[in-house]
Amino acid sequence: MNTKRWSSTQILSLGFAMLILIGGLLLSLPIASRSGSGIPFLKALFTSTSATCVTGLVVYDTWTQFSYFGQAVILLLIQIGGLGFMAAAILFSLAVGRRISLRERSLLAEAVSSMQVGGVVRLVRRMLIGTALFEGIGSLLLSIRFVPMFGLGQGLWFSVFHSVSAFCNAGFDLMGARSPFSSLTSFYDDPLVILTIAVLIMAGGIGFVVWNDLIESRFQFKNLHLHTRVVLFSTMALLLIGTAAFSSLESNGTMQSMNAGSRILPAFFQAVTPRTAGFNSLDIASLTDGSKFITMLLMFIGAAPGGTGGGIKVTTLAVMAASVLAELRAREDVNLFHFRLETEAIRRAFCGTAVYLTMTAGGILVLCGQGQPLIEAAFESLSAIGTVGLTMGITTTLPALSQIAIILLMYAGRVGSLTVFMAVARSNHIGKLKNPVGKIIVG
Template sequence: MPVRKKYNLSYTQISTLSFLGIILCGTLLLMLPISSREGEITPFINAFFTATSATCVTGLVVYDTYQYFSTFGQIVILLLIQIGGLGFMTIATLFSLMLRRKIGLKERGFLKESVSTIQLGGVVRLTKHILIGTLMIEGLGALLLTLRFIPEQGFGRGLYYGIFHAVSAFCNAGFDLMGCYEPYSSLTRYSSDFLVNGVIMSLIVIGGIGFLVWEDIYKHHFKISKYQLHTKIVLVTTGALIGGAAILFYIMERNNTLVGMSPLETILVTLFQVITPRTAGFNTIDTAAITESTSLLTIVLMMIGGSPGSTAGGIKSTTLVVLLLSFIASLRHSEDLNIFGRRLEHDIAQRAHGVITIYLMGAVMAAMTICFLQPLPLTDVFFEVFSAIGTVGMSKGITRDLTSLSRLIIILLMFCGRVGSLSFALAFVSKKTYVPVRQPVEKITIG
């Protein structure tokens, strides 16, 4: 009698396969003639690229979303963005709750990993709050955006534009429909518009700080002393990155892209261009026109990204803080990583180093390969690569010039960026290896 092999997949393996399945379904839908304005079949590689970019909430495009895709195709992209932003397990839990199905212990464990919470208890309640909070925040954002879009587009189309851009901004996707004015123009038309800039930036930041931070603020309101350590680190780091990067951006661009702008527009553009690299992908100025120093600043911001358990990508703000604390502890010859009166767990520095190592190795190898395949400027290639692996979506304009093989590399980077570079590597490891005998110690010299 044949023995049936039982497959016990880990969360990282299930998450990886789930995202891949969603991307493939989206690819097939985008290939249909009904998805394009001209009623033509979209080439597989381009549909695959678009579906990956939407599901991985990146925003890199080979076609202008408005100019090429029909309303059906745009709605497919919007659904992929929403599923990718919230995560497969969160969406699956929504249907389970609607069908009044019992959520077992294993499913709760997967949910815990999906929303990056620390405790298993209360994870279903947290998921409900995430779903309700997402609906409310996206709804409010859409309502505010329609105040600008309805007078320009009419009621039906203005409402649709408000919903599309609110979801895209909250999920840090960066897809837009502004091709109705000018292809690939993003939000440059609204660079001085306080309402559009304010709403989009707010949605990006709220989506990027993470669901755990929402829940903590919801429970304790403005009693900062009761916040979890995770929340304190995320809020302080987010504020410091935005403020510090804004000052640097203004210094670097005051004699370049900011020339001729009013004080209000200068402030809006400066803030927008340091918030959007935190994996959102919109832009209100021509990204190709920024200086080399600003390009490097943007790459650093894209690499950092948002926070754990959010719609954003990158190595995450908490990883950056752990790396900095590890550096400070090394200078002080201390083994402890201390912050806000607390000591971090012992192995967290090792995990942070693993994340940044895989992230940088993947980005450098991808950039080297693309440069070998195509004669493109090195800065533009690195910008594209970090934009992809950070699920940002900003580009110097070379996305449409990439060959099929180069696009496959960018697709892989976007996928790794969404599921997590470390998680993607762990997806190929079946189980943890236990070594019964440890090797003898011998010292080496570093630095």
């Protein structure tokens, strides 16, 4: 097998697939379960996919089902999946002093969504240092609450696990120690836990390229790249709109017993977590229909490229919105923050979204065909391909075919739906001859 002829998308896709398979085999071992008897391989593969693709959808409660060995495997998969397996491989190479080849640098740039190959190793060093810093501080803050609650050893383990899971936007939790499948619902009014988890989610979700640009520009807005400006502006807008929407829609729902001031914290967290973390401080199944719709929209949009989240990405949304606005104004150029966008970026945005919607529709069709209601099927499919992990409670009862469909959606969502499509599609060489122009009526 000559891997030198493989494209970067094919290598990245295969790498994630191999990591998922290894994780599934480890989690199916008897030692990975508290009971001492292994779980079915399909369910182990589902859990491994969810962890590697930093999703958070589960068929078992993580704490009650898995031993410390199993939890450690899940945490390792989350960390490698969040950073990207290529970044993890480069970390090992740097640790042993091996020189990084040009091809490896190219693969690494693709893996972390860097805009250039030059300086990508320096970017990864900063990425690894930043990850350790954020996760370390997050663990210390969470230990203030968890150590008194669970004891020193278990409290520290809970702090590290939830800090890594939050920064990597994974959504796995160990709160089954209090109540199975409860996530963070018992901490909905705890600012220390909720704000720490929320900041970690946002820090991982905006992308390592953005953090690198912020550092190099010394946090001066005028010196930021267009990509960073779009990510920061879009993220802030979605958080503000989402917080206001959830606070209003749930005033007569899950938050009806709270006053306007006390609704801000859970509403803010509910606006953060669909992009794309998977923790929840409110019961998702009990949300109003309006809140479920807003949640699905946020899951669809997702985080930023090069980060630990999924979705179509905020930059894709911004590019499509700018394109539509330019068309409505009959303008030839598409502009964002006084920069003209390249045609290739616009084409990729619309193409990636079309593939994303097609895969989501396929998942919904499979789930509905196996007896799931439309709303639940749509919610779970968007949660899977958006690598979110929020659920309306149906994942534990899904039949085998539906589990396979969710596994494929999670994989496509983490690797990238367009990347998966390009990895399996044949490469077409563009010839000099072109077909004649044909006219078609659109709209």
